[in-house]
Every structure is written in C-alpha cells, then in structure tokens.
Amino acid sequence: MHEELLRRAIRLAVENVQSGRGGPFGAVIVRDGEVVAEGANRVTSDKDPTAHAEIQAIRAACLKLGRFDLRGCVIYSSCEPCPMCLGAIYWARLDALYFAATHNDASAAGFDDSFIYTQVPLKAELRSLPTKRLIEAEGKQPFAIWVANESKIPY
Amino acid sequence: MHEELLRRAIRLAVENVQSGRGGPFGAVIVRDGEVVAEGANRVTSDKDPTAHAEIQAIRAACLKLGRFDLRGCVIYSSCEPCPMCLGAIYWARLDALYFAATHNDASAAGFDDSFIYTQVPLKAELRSLPTKRLIEAEGKQPFAIWVANESKIPY
Numbered sequence: 001m002h003e004e005l006l007r008r009a010i011r012l013a014v015e016n017v018q019s020g021r022g023g024p025f026g027a028v029i030v031r032d033g034e035v036v037a038e039g040a041n042r043v044t045s046d047k048d049p050t051a052h053a054e055i056q057a058i059r060a061a062c063l064k065l066g067r068f069d070l071r072g073c074v075i076y077s078s079c080e081p082c083p084m085c086l087g088a089i090y091w092a093r094l095d096a097l098y099f100a101a102t103h104n105d106a107s108a109a110g111f112d113d114s115f116i117y118t119q120v121p122l123k124a125e126l127r128s129l130p131t132k133r134l135i136e137a138e139g140k141q142p143f144a145i146w147v148a149n150e151s152k153i154p155y
Numbered sequence: 156m157h158e159e160l161l162r163r164a165i166r167l168a169v170e171n172v173q174s175g176r177g178g179p180f181g182a183v184i185v186r187d188g189e190v191v192a193e194g195a196n197r198v199t200s201d202k203d204p205t206a207h208a209e210i211q212a213i214r215a216a217c218l219k220l221g222r223f224d225l226r227g228c229v230i231y232s233s234c235e236p237c238p239m240c241l242g243a244i245y246w247a248r249l250d251a252l253y254f255a256a257t258h259n260d261a262s263a264a265g266f267d268d269s270f271i272y273t274q275v276p277l278k279a280e281l282r283s284l285p286t287k288r289l290i291e292a293e294g295k296q297p298f299a300i301w302v303a304n305e306s307k308i309p310y
Contacts, residue, residue, distance in 0.1 A: 013297035024297030084242025109298035110261025121276040139255025142168035142179030143264035
C-alpha cells in the first residue's frame with residue numbers, strides 16, 4: 001500500500017521530466033486510503049521557485065478540501081522533502097510523511113537540498129545568505145496587534 | 156533606507172491583521188532600490204498553509220519579472236523567516252535578507268516558527284512528524300532520467 005503510493009509519486013516525477021515540465025520530483029496526498037491530490041515540480045514551467053512537488057500537492061489538497069490544514073492526511077514524496085517543503089508539511093499539519101530517495105540523492109543530481117539542510121540550523125551571521133536584523137522593537141508591533149485581536153483565526 | 160523598507164513590511168503585517176486577511180507578517184522584495192513585489196500572510200483567507208508573506212512576495216516578484224530566480228533582488232521581512240520561507244529564499248537565489256522581529260517573537264505570539272527550527276535539523280526518526288523511508292532504490296530513477304536528459308532546464 002505505502003509502496004504503491006510512493007511508486008505513484010515516483011511515476012509523477014518521471015513523467016514530469018519526460019514532459020519537460022520541471023524537476024524530477026512528485027508527491028501524492030492521501031486521506032483514508034484515497035488520493036486527495038497530486039503534485040509535481042513546476043519551478044521552471046511555472047517560473048515559481050516555490051513550486052516544488054510537495055508544495056504543489058499541499059496547495060491542491062487544501063483547495064480541494066477547502067481547508068488550510070491537512071490533519072488526517074498523509075504525504076508520499078518521491079524524494080525526501082527539502083527544508084522548504086518539510087516546513088510546509090509541518091505548517092499543513094500532515095499526519096505522516098513517506099519518501100523514497102534521500103536529499104543526498106537529490107544533491108547528487110545537482111539540487112541544493114543538502115546544502116539548504118546545512119544552512120537552516122546555522123546562526124544567521126554564519127549562513128551564506130547575507131542577513132541583517134534591524135528595528136526589532138518595531139517588528140514586534142504586528143504581534144501585539146495580533147495577540148490583542150479577538151476576532152483572529154489562528155493557524 | 157533598509158529601515159524604511161522594513162517599516163513598509165511591518166505596515167503590511169499590521170494592515171493584514173487589521174483587515175482580517177491573515178497572520179501578522181509582511182514582506183517586500185526590492186531590486187536596485189525599487190520595490191518589485193509585496194506579500195502578506197494569507198494562510199487563512201486563501202486556505203493555503205504555504206501562503207506566508209515571504210512566499211507570497213517571492214511568487215509575486217517571479218510573476219512580475221517572468222523568472223524563476225530573483226538574483227539581484229533583496230527581501231525585507233517583518234519577521235525572521237520560518238524554515239519554509241528561509242528555504243524558499245535560498246531556492247529563489249535572493250541576494251540578501253533583512254528582518255525585524257525574530258522567530259522567538261513569532262513563537263511568543265503563538266506561531267510554530269521556533270518549533271519547526273528545532274525539527275528541521277533532526278534525523279527523520281527523531282522528528283515529531285512520523286516519517287518512513289521506503290523503496291529508496293526505485294526513488295533514484297527520476298534522478299537518473301533527469302541527469303541523462305540533455306534538454307532539461309536546471310534550477
């Protein structure tokens with residue numbers, strides 16, 4: 001069962017390369033044994049660097065279910081998610097993750113997944129991305145307004 | 156200059172909460188001193204858990220510039236990006252990041268940013284997200300097809 005759903009994600013990845021629509025990544029989201037949504041990498045064809053397979057699948061599943069969380073759903077990814085997609089999986093509250101290839105396999109094929117995994121845990125001043133924090137006190141204002149807002153919808 | 160652009164991102168965050176459209180986060184992308192695109196958090200109103208301010212701004216800037224990378228551009232975020240958005244900033248090849256509030260400020264207001272920062276560096280079996288790797292050898296197939304494909308567009 002899990003293997004078959006992973007094979008579906010892998011087929012999406014293969015077809016995506018063969019059709020020239022993007023990178024070699026596919027993902028499938030499932031609820032109660034039924035496929036809710038699929039996604040394939042569309043970075044180059046959609047000209048969107050966030051259009052990774054898992055993000056595409058999460059967006060499609062949320063659109064289909066009319067919800068901003070995917071509790072009760074599971075994601076199958078042809079490859080271990082990069083930190084962006086792993087973060088998206090946490091934010092989407094998915095119940096579980098199954099994957100086949102590793103981020104090292106992705107890196108061996110020329111993708112930055114492993115590099116970004118080394119960057120995220122670093123202090124900002126040690127990352128390759130030049131980063132500067134300014135006016136932190138002013139930056140807290142939106143949170144104060146949020147906390148005081150009784151009609152907010154938390155997520 | 157940097158402070159003024161951060162204040163613009165902070166204003167977007169404040170207005171976003173006041174209008175009830177989403178969480179207290181805003182972002183601005185700038186090239187050569189000109190604002191290319193803005194973004195505000197739309198998780199709840201768009202029913203999309205990936206619709207964080209930075210991701211919204213990156214998508215809008217790529218759409219406007221017709222490119223899947225943002226080399227030559229800088230991002231200003233009202234708050235330190237979560238790991239999903241930090242990953243997106245790396246994939247978008249942005250030149251630099253400026254932010255005001257920290258992920259600890261976000262966490263104090265009820266958001267999972269700091270929690271997700273603790274999760275990403277962990278081995279999969281130690282994360283709170285149940286994760287299983289299966290059929291890794293089959294998962295390598297899409298990469299083999301990608302590497303052999305001479306008409307691919309790398310990103």
